[in-house]
Amino acid sequence: MQQNNGLDKNQLISFALFSLILIGAMFYFQNKQAQEQELLDAQNKTQTTQSAVQNTTKPALATNLNDSVKTTSIQQVQLKNKELTVGISTLGGQITTVQLNEYKAYNKNTDKNDKDLLIFDKNNSSYGFQFKDKTGKTFNTKDLVFTPIQNGNSVTMQANANGAVIQFIYTLLDKYTVDFNVKTQGLSRLVADSKADFVWDFSARQMEKGRSQEQTHTEFNYSFNNYKSFDYDGRTTMEEPDETLNWLAVKQQFFSAVIEPQHGFKNSKGSQEMIDEGEFLKKFNFNGQVDLVGNELNQNFKWYFMPLDLPLLKSYNKNFDELLPLGWSFIGSLNRWFFIPMYNLISSWGLAAGWVIFLMTIIVKIILSPVMFKQHKLSAMMKVIRPEIDEVNAKFKDADPMKKQQEIMAIYRKAGVNQMAGCLPALLQIPIFYALFRFFPNMIDLRGKSFWFAKDLTAYDDVIKLPFHVPFLGDHLSIFAIACTIVILIYTVMTSGNIQQPQQEGMPNMKVLMYIFPITFLFFLNSSASGLSWYYFVSNAINILIILVIKYWILDEKKIHAQIQANKQKEPKKEGKFQKRMREMMEKAQEQQKMQQQQQPGKKK
Template sequence: MENKKVDINTVIGYVLIAGLLFWMIYTQQSNLSENPPKEDNKQTEVVQDKPEQNTTEAQSSENQTPQTPQNDSIRNSQLQTLKGSFDYANINAEDNLTTLENEVIQLKISNKGGQVVEAKMKQFDSYKGDPIYLLKNDNAKFNIQFQDKSGRLINTADYYFTPKLTETDNGQRLSMKLKVSEDQYLEYVYQMNPNDYMLDFDIYSQGLKEVVNTSQNPQINWFLKAYRHAKSISYENRYTEIVYQYDGDKDDYTSQGDVAEEEEKLVDWIAYKQHFFTSILLNDQPFEKVKMISRNLVQDDEVDTLYTKSFESQIPLKFKNGEIVESMNFYYGPADYKVLKKYDRNLDEIVPTGWGIFGWINENVFIPFFEFLSSVLPSYGLAIILMTIVVRIVLSPLLYKSYLSQAKMKVLRPEINEINEKYKDNAMKRQQETMTLYSKTGVSPMSGCLPGLLQIPVFYALFQFFPSAFVLRQKSFLWAEDLSSYDSIASLPFHIPFYGDHVSLFPILASIAIFIYMTMTTGQNMQTSQPGMPNMKIIMYISPVVMLIFFNNYASGLSLYYFISNLITIGIMLVIKNYIIDENRILAKIEANKKKPKKKGKFAQRMQDMMKQAEEQKRLKNKK
């Protein structure tokens, strides 16, 4: 995904990871000196000429006007009077619902507006054990607005459509007609296929050009309020946003502010993403222009909230020979990378795997590797642990290089201290002598930086992977009930800003492991700091505390990964320190390097000449 905007929580997480890696890099230096299957023409059976009634919305039969010859005559007179007007559709109309259903989803389409008003996930429940509804109780609206010949604004959501449901060879087909007369109408055609979250949706009109003002283009208004489905409101809201693809294959998303507006051209699809579930509107031909608005409905994380955000899209259409002809799709289902990718329409970009190399690592390494592990292991927690072990083993050569550089710098520490003391009042001379020492001994302070920098893409990719991994949703491990949410071991009677109203154990364990690791790599060398550099000893204490607070509301799977990762790193370092690296041999090699004549590279020579020149200028200035 092309993440042009980064919310503050992602920034904090990235800075935290980068800070830890920067600390690792710095210790090495400081010890020494971070699409509709189109309608099947073979219709086999008319299942429902009159759709099922919804008892909460349908009019009671007692309130309906009795059908008598006199009433029929009145009704026919009204129909003749209103023929050619959109009010024709509302004569004796009823609020009814028609159900489309397959193995994975149940949809209910209302006569009023001809729109989907209820979307139920049949295979997933909320954190409370209730069914997952993406649409219900008027939280969504799909409306087409245009002008009639008199200049009156017509909103399809206010008018009644006539339904006709049929069974086809490949599923169910529902025609919803907004009739202006018997041969003039606007028609929505829904096609539901077996075992599929994708719904084909076509819009046709016949004879509409005789009724509407075709000089004013129609506009789709699509609105939805996103239901809360997870334990943590703030955590779910962080990943609830509008995602869209535009201008070929570019994708982007709305920001996390109270109100976010975006306007793009050539939009292929718009997704109202609710962290682990999403509603998507797709078009076979790109919408020429779309305006999208996201509003944050969570003003206080401490208040139990029904909705997280509201979404709205304004999509201008064009008449084609005076008629509306659009071939689209609706998707109501999980924001699961594997499910979305199979549609081959770049919908997997809705899942935030990271931008650039981070996304590449997730999509080509971690997602398929974790899918394999979870298919052969009895627990998703065990799959996380095994993946962590493999990652740390693969990265162990980089850890070895870093520790080797640290050991070399540690051997040089006495000489660097001596230079610092001797030239404590002359920073230029102190730096010059330090570089000369590095050159003579063949030690480069930068040799420990590169291994740490190479680990950053892996750390950040995993930071993106765990919160977005749908397979972890409601999967338990040890005391964690849901690896995609926080692992609460205790509830607090009050709310702590940034921390929350509960205590998560995995972040505590991860913070302790980080502190032990930092203590091991710090030792006594962090008691002093290099001039001009931050006090890294303070950072050693702050970093675990920041992680403890920040990860208290994060996915427990991510905290589990960091805990295991740091335990393994500590073990590898102990092995390297006690069984692989011999400081006496390093010292002997450094002493031997001192005796060898060194040919300076052009860059090193140029730097040394510049420093000598600066030193001479300073000396001459002091004489004046």
């Protein structure tokens, strides 16, 4: 499928006039529906009889199905409810337009979400059932011209293929659902295979501000094993030859198109191709087999065009909630059972989304306060014993590094300082960071919510626009990302004094690396959700306040120093299992190093 670059102004005017003519024709023909149906049934019976006679001499062939198609014969029937507006074309009997009525898409010209949100439109989707006839040739329903018969929010599309009758019955339901019932009669005289292919070509349209972020979240998703298992594929191809897919979705950042076959897709395969620029993000192609019973296709399908709202997804009871990429295992549980309920609770107080995030940050800090206090207390104690560490470094400057490290560990042990205690807060921050990295760009309740510089907390703020493109940074600077980088840098400066510098030649300066780390955050956050930058700005600002409070109001360095000196006079504490294991490993490594030196040529034994 070729990329569609959209319609120009003249084409839009022509299309609008043509649509008005079609709508008038629909009202005119609606009064004759009953008569047309009776006439159509009579024709079908005649054609079926003729086909039966012909089949006694030679097999029926499905050839030249589209020779008689004229542009003027193509119509579009519209179904509409509160949630969806669906347009169905008589060419292929397929859904060609899908609009989510309660949502808007991002408009680059206005920098707002004020465009109609169209999942299908401008021929970006094409699907149909592909059959193989008795001569080995294939034909596809998307090439047939169907006749529509509408009854309220249901329409029957009917076509003839060399005497076979094919019906697509669409019914617009609640909860973003379109029932798609497929019926055939006489198809068994045409086809020789007991299977048909469902072929879907789809180009995903950009609907959000952050193109790269939305591209990352645009991918194949599917369920199998009776809706119990789930998988996704964001790479170039997908292959599922052994599983029967219960549903197949093309998922974007906040919305998804899902096709669900009654009896599943078999031998499924698909491909996806990135689109670098323009209206669309990715091209998708999917091919899945459906079984024919008696060489006839009579099966119910369902289309879902839905927002990725967690309560809605759960309500289907079809494993659709996996479409929301909240993270695997513990990360996903942290989002589902902690961050999302907390956000929903605080936002129910009527606060702006930015202040909801602010309160969420404070709550997380309060929960982590015991371990954070221990970390900052350890930092203060490390500062007190820094002179003694420096003395050991100077004393063993030219000695064996292992010996020097053993002496330093002895000082820690005598002072009652447990270095590993500082690792716990860092380890706790890792799952929280990754959970929030998943939470902010995928929380639909935050979509379109503005706060200060950001017009949408699920996308970046670009108040500062650059006249050129910077690699890995883009053509803008996010104020929230800059602010977050600054506070992380300040926090690093305040805590880097306790970092022990390596004494070996060729080893990198750890302080320099610590200062470079915050700068990398700017590149990471500049095109990420501004809600994430705002959260980490608040979080690190609170860290700075905690350090200042501990330093000036809670911990007394003189008392800590006195406590350390008292610990030295006491009988050394019994080594813990970890400390003992570390000491034994270092001693073993030291012995191996000595043996290697003795075995080298020219060394005295």
